[in-house]
Amino acid sequence: MKKIAVLTSGGDAPGMNPAIRAIVRRGIFQGMEIFGVRLGFEGLVRGDYFSMDLGSVGDIIHRGGTMLRSARCPQFREEESQQEALRQLRAAGIEGLIVIGGDGSFQGAAQLTKRGFPTIGIPGTIDNDIRGTEYTIGFDTAVNTVVEAIDKIRDTASSHERTYVIEVMGRDAGDIALWSGLCVGAESILIPEAPYDVEDVIARIDHGNRRGKRHSIIVVAEGVCSGMEIAKSLEARAGLETRVTVLGHLQRGGSPTAYDRMIASKMGAQAVDLLLEGEKEGMIGIQSGKLVHVSFDPTNKRQGLDLSVYHLARSLSI
Known part of the structure; x- marks a missing residue:
């Protein structure tokens, strides 16, 4: 195999650029030609490819986002586009082809492999919701971004003795909310994978107030409900003065952490090596701290969240 291409698809994630860099440089090291695809599957269909050399990926390892840019491409579900x-x-x-992205991106990649075109996936999504891997590129950076933001919000919450509701990303997955909530000592963490009761949230705030706490932090994943809905319930039922912060797309940006740069570099190089070894399909994941090669999951189910971490967070926030 002498010519391969790389694309990024779906939502961007910090660490995609280090993965692109590793693919290009490992490929050139192995004597290959590398092509970049602009704007994901949309560019794949249009033939928007360009040749990449060592200089193409210089000075990008520390940059967030994706130099190849990304786009949603619903039409790629159709056989004609494929x-x-x-x-x-x-x-x-x-x-x-190497596809860096999330579950939707891997669905497109799997369609190419079904038609005989060798395609390897690299999991890149801040949601950490891909089956077959314990971590996805971008998750660590997103959690650190949220933790840093909440640490700053806590200063104001304490000064004004208020309850703050922080809404974070996670439509179907509560990993960002759970990890960041545990790491900032939130009184309550609301995630799609576990039921919640507003009365329990109120009881936890009251318990903290009785032992002298001057503020409370509630972290809610957007897939549960909006932060504003939670705030209105707290004010209506308990008369709590509440403020809401929606972190939004702030969580996707920023320089990738050392861990995201490390796993992105390893996965990028491994993807090139797998294609050279004759592998035709599948995704690179991390299991028990080691790189693994697993098939694309035809069931299209997300990686299960470790609820033991949720119960740990509840026990530590008493």
Whole structure:
């Protein structure tokens, strides 16, 4: 295999650039030609490819986002778009593809492998919700961003003796809320994977007030409900003066942490090596701290959240 391409798809995540850098430089080290695909599967269908050299990925290891840019491409679910992408790839002489993204991106990658085109996936999403891997590129950075923001909010919460509700990303997955909530000592953490009761939230705040706490932090994943809804319930039922902060897309940006740079670099290089070894499909993951190669999951189910961490957080926030 002499020519391969790389694309990033779906939501951007810190660490995608280090992964791109590793793919390009490992590929060139192995004597390959590397092509970048602009704007994900949309660019794949249009044939928007460009040749990459060592200088193409210089000075990007510390940058957030993705130099290849990213886009949603719903039309790639259609066979016509998939066939056009294959035609463009073959016309360019490209023999293998590396897809960096989340679950939706891997669905597209799996369709290419079904049609005989070698495609390897690298999990890049801040949600940490891909089956087959314990960590995804971008998750560690997102959690650190949230923790840093909440630590600053806590200063104001303490000064004004208020309850703050922090809404974080996580439509279907509560990993960001759970990890950040535990790390900042939140009184309550509301995640899609566990039921919640507003009365329990209130009871925890009251318990803290009785032992002298001057503020409370509630972390809620957006998939549970909005932070504003929680705040209104707390004010209506308990008369608590509450403020809401929605961190939003702040969580996707920023320089990737050392850990995200490390796993992105390892995964990028491994993806190139797998294609050279003749592998035709699958994803690189992390299990028990080691890189593994697993097939794309046809059931399209997310990685299960470790609820023992949730129970730990509840026991420590008494």
